[in-house]
Amino acid sequence: MIVHFAAGAPVEEYVRRYDGIRLGDAVVTSSKHKEFDPAYEPYVVKKFVAKDDVQLASRAYEPQTRLLDLGRGVKIGGTQNVTLVAAGPCSVESLEQIEFSARFCQNLGIKMLRAGAYKPRTSPYTFQGLGLEGLKLLAQMREKYGLLIITEVRDATHVEEVLEYADVVQIGAKAMYDHGLLRRCGRSQKPVLLKRHFGATLQEFVQAAEFILSGGNANVALCERGIRTFETKTRFTLDFSGAAYLKTHVNLPLFIDPSHGVGWRWGVADLARAAVAFGCDGVLIETHPNPAKALSDAEQQLDPDEFSALYQSLGAVAHAVGRKIV
Amino acid sequence: MIVHFAAGAPVEEYVRRYDGIRLGDAVVTSSKHKEFDPAYEPYVVKKFVAKDDVQLASRAYEPQTRLLDLGRGVKIGGTQNVTLVAAGPCSVESLEQIEFSARFCQNLGIKMLRAGAYKPRTSPYTFQGLGLEGLKLLAQMREKYGLLIITEVRDATHVEEVLEYADVVQIGAKAMYDHGLLRRCGRSQKPVLLKRHFGATLQEFVQAAEFILSGGNANVALCERGIRTFETKTRFTLDFSGAAYLKTHVNLPLFIDPSHGVGWRWGVADLARAAVAFGCDGVLIETHPNPAKALSDAEQQLDPDEFSALYQSLGAVAHAVGRKIV
């Protein structure tokens, strides 16, 4: 059995797991790693647990889905058999808007509020998010409504802020390859939800998670949110086949995002129910007080009535597959 | 409101539907259509019910999902709220093999047996199917076990045979663009299950159905079976986002095929449950008496125990979304 330690990896844990490795066995691979953490050096070994560079995330390394404690009593993965619903608008737009959403979630019994403050827009000529101001509004909602906050970090220039304000740091699809982010999150213990880039193979997706895991942060969940294909009637193609691969081969809790996965309001409810029956550990669903006025992703956000109806229907589906909605 | 009649289309029906059109209005578009059916000529009008060449299949033409009577009391679509499970091996390989499968289906209460006799293999150097002999074995199973038979037609050279032996003619993914097949099926009244080519847009997929519908055969169902994307850890990417488009915009009953959609045994059960919760009208699932010995698609066929366990779990999921498994 073989493991290759990366910079800053918690060596003792590996050693504990593998009989065949003793601390004295370790060999330095390359002086280039020094930049990250010189202390790890004597422990790096040239050994792999699995082929293809998926190591710590693979079920060959740890068969059971990792348990993630997200705070305020919410745990996913492990033997919890729960599916977490995180809901909220695409972007924080104003105090009124986000407070409407927070109260709406609280009333339904939803425990995690999602909303973006740093938006990775494709155009420089559109709304770019409220930035730090948005993070502060989210923190207010956490205090006032007792909600967990998940929000996106766009790039390495503001990662410290997001680490400070969020309960779960979301690395969005477009930032999945951002080494600056991945490495910084690996030196934190904050839970990270890593979304798959729409052009990333499953292999690359899990390898991006390995950057965080091997850096020393074991609290990582994955999110399938749709890949880019030739189809244009939907904005993305939600890759349930890929999700099936991740669920069976990878030990990280798995989220599915039906809102981005289809990109149009008409598809979200059926896909969300499919995701719950599929047996994922969490779903992210966008809902906005008034989608027609949304500053981003107007077409895919559910209005409050649509979302309530969907949310009410999820419990029975979860129950049919031995799970519970939290 | 505008409709463009195609060769052989049942003009009276269109006229009945559209106030603004009278039979006398019709205009011939092109002498090229003569080859198919000269009789239609005086009725062709240059009018469309929807933009983008999806006409008879669109919910703008007929809002409700079409009701398909597949025979032996099995009906799907309409207001039935049922999801049909069709099961069986990839290919008919021998009497023993197919009889095992037929008995297995009958015991579980499954009403439709699927198996291929003409296999559209990618290589000329592998098993190509039993052909007519296979069709005859399937017909035997229908008589002996009271099952409906769905089987694939590979190309126009044997379409008459398949029309004669099958209860439902399956036009496989690779034959989706085959005009010889589509046009011939348009002149039959036999139910047709049209599978999406793995490289076809939803637009092209529905337009292929329009060739059958406009030819005069209203008994068409669609099947999403996975598209080809950059991902290689799964054989195809089951396009649930596309299925959501079809379910909301197209009036044809919709099947989902999780077996081809992921291509590996480990993904089939979760995807089949997702498909049922999604609310499709039918699922196709491959199961083989002994997958390891299968002459085609060995990796994706469930063994009898795996399939039974999956099948037992589908009823509760269907119930959770207001449907019933048939």
Next chain:
Amino acid sequence: MIVHFAAGAPVEEYVRRYDGIRLGDAVVTSSKHKEFDPAYEPYVVKKFVAKDDVQLASRAYEPQTRLLDLGRGVKIGGTQNVTLVAAGPCSVESLEQIEFSARFCQNLGIKMLRAGAYKPRTSPYTFQGLGLEGLKLLAQMREKYGLLIITEVRDATHVEEVLEYADVVQIGAKAMYDHGLLRRCGRSQKPVLLKRHFGATLQEFVQAAEFILSGGNANVALCERGIRTFETKTRFTLDFSGAAYLKTHVNLPLFIDPSHGVGWRWGVADLARAAVAFGCDGVLIETHPNPAKALSDAEQQLDPDEFSALYQSLGAVAHAVGRKIV
């Protein structure tokens, strides 16, 4: 060294090539092949020249590009170092239109006229081609202007007609998987230009050629014409990387079709020059007397002036890479 003979394969040729195989060695693989050609049976052997089911087309079987004699003194492949330019409109639309094109080609010194009579349109509500009437017009052009004719067969229902009228039978992208066609062409000696389906892997593409080659017809050329990707500003993505694979690994002459490969007039000239510098054996370019009036593919056909200017520029490019335009 291993070869697997397919139905109807010219066994003696294989035996001649491989020292290790004698006619007496051959073993029947499966009674299923009987349907195609019972006579081949005693010669089938379970041996392959290459892994992955590419056999007769691989450079491991025959290192040199095959020489194709297209008639009227035109030869491609082998050691000819020529690039054939085939030009003409997307569809035969009328005598006037096709005669303009034929005369235009003749004046420029072009030897092969391309035009479709059976069009594989995606919609049943558009122009479907002139069919047999179109083939007869093309045959007239051959006689009157001394041109070679390449035209498309859409499906197996009219393959006999196209085999009779064409000098080179084009199997279009949408028909690439049509076994009825591939097998029928394998029993002819007519040169076949097989176009890659826009959703086909290179592996499947060459395997489709293997159906023809193993059926006994060695006169096959391939054509890359663009694959379907996520990009929508171009109609297809001309796969030059795939063309590089085919050129280096496959022994069949290779055509490139810049017109379909980009789908817009503005891209054709630069891509055609790139194709010639790349070193392919042929290019197909669409040009129409009046593109704005074309009944199909109006956006991608060059007008006579644009085409003339392009054609004049190709000679120097070919010369720069040691080739000659024919």
Next chain:
Amino acid sequence: MIVHFAAGAPVEEYVRRYDGIRLGDAVVTSSKHKEFDPAYEPYVVKKFVAKDDVQLASRAYEPQTRLLDLGRGVKIGGTQNVTLVAAGPCSVESLEQIEFSARFCQNLGIKMLRAGAYKPRTSPYTFQGLGLEGLKLLAQMREKYGLLIITEVRDATHVEEVLEYADVVQIGAKAMYDHGLLRRCGRSQKPVLLKRHFGATLQEFVQAAEFILSGGNANVALCERGIRTFETKTRFTLDFSGAAYLKTHVNLPLFIDPSHGVGWRWGVADLARAAVAFGCDGVLIETHPNPAKALSDAEQQLDPDEFSALYQSLGAVAHAVGRKIV
């Protein structure tokens, strides 16, 4: 005529170009932009030069290809009619290795050396590049051999270093969406080569360039380096169709990277000649003193003999299309 000014955009230049706009006309769009540059506020106008958020890069804004002065007398774009060849290894690995490459380039008359110091590897368990040490080695080569240096910035954490050491900053495919990088480069005047993400549409690609341009840096060139498709026999699909779109619709100089575009040594030479005949403004080609020993991209780097032969052949191709290799 309509222009929308972005944060920090040089308003006067826009005003100069457009008769219809006077500085007094400008309207603030959103207080969210304040974070970037409060000073721009009074000048932002709600006007666009083109639909679809491609503005400053579009030929509707500026018809002629922009002229880029890369230093040491090397200019591309404008009316130069040159194709720049930048060559060198994938990564800087050691002084010996990079000095071999620098001398090799100098001997051939090549003016720009390419090599990576910060490598965006997909796995944390492989060589990650020499980092700052690599940048310093490249700077040595510039001084000693008179070469321009192009090297990649991986993420926002080391962008200052790369801006300091490189003559041209390469934003690699995986970093194309990195707003931290794009915005920082927009505040510099250093020439930037922006590579297309393998999952990015042309629209997104040009919009990423708009982040730099609208930030105030007009010195941007684009590089097509292959997109990710379903094909696996090549590592990527070099998108010549997309390149044709960019060449005809976008006013930024265009590079093509055949090395990454196919990912295998056997394809590079034919694709490089195709790129030159296509008429691009630059090509990036990987060559390594000993590819078999390369620490990254071993399969696609040419050895010195292969590269020399290719390089010698490019002049004639360029000449055939009215260009010159620099």
